[in-house]
Amino acid sequence: MTPEECLAAHARGEPLADLDLAFIDLTGAELAGADLSDTTLTAAHLEGAHLAEANLAGCFAAEVYLEGARLRRVRAEGGFFQRARLVRVDLAEAVLVDCDLAGADLSQADLTGADLTGATLVDADLSGARLAGARLAGAILRGANLAGADLTGADLTGCDLRKVNIRGARFEGATTDGVLFYGTPPWGGPADSRDWREARPESGED
Numbered sequence: 001m002t003p004e005e006c007l008a009a010h011a012r013g014e015p016l017a018d019l020d021l022a023f024i025d026l027t028g029a030e031l032a033g034a035d036l037s038d039t040t041l042t043a044a045h046l047e048g049a050h051l052a053e054a055n056l057a058g059c060f061a062a063e064v065y066l067e068g069a070r071l072r073r074v075r076a077e078g079g080f081f082q083r084a085r086l087v088r089v090d091l092a093e094a095v096l097v098d099c100d101l102a103g104a105d106l107s108q109a110d111l112t113g114a115d116l117t118g119a120t121l122v123d124a125d126l127s128g129a130r131l132a133g134a135r136l137a138g139a140i141l142r143g144a145n146l147a148g149a150d151l152t153g154a155d156l157t158g159c160d161l162r163k164v165n166i167r168g169a170r171f172e173g174a175t176t177d178g179v180l181f182y183g184t185p186p187w188g189g190p191a192d193s194r195d196w197r198e199a200r201p202e203s204g205e206d
Helices: 003-011
Strands: none
């Protein structure tokens, strides 16, 4: 399917589900509310696209380019976004439950109020990201970069924060029961007002 055919189908209200759109160029496309569930978007170009409230559940979007895209309230449960480029993306209130975002670049992204329960964010770049009020229960962030991220009021219950970089990150009001970490405390220095006493320090590398 060409970009023109894709946009025309969406304009007619037709779903774009279960299609192979790998490498397609939809830069700046208006796709708000589109049904892209189970669609392949490998290395597709969607920079600056408008995808608010779109359905991306189960999509395969490895290495997709979404810099600056608007994905507010998108549903992407179980989506595969390994090594995706999501710099400065608006993902506020997005549903990203069980998503695989390993190695993704989410620097400066807005994930305020997003649901990342059970998500995999191993080695992801979340530097400067806004995660206030986000739900990250059971998420795996091992090796992630959270430098300067705002996690105030976030739910980090059972979250794996081993080997994370949290320099300058904010955790005020975060729920931290059962957080996994080892080495230095998660705040990267002397103890502060954040209560991590329920965290389970781990030894070893895994």
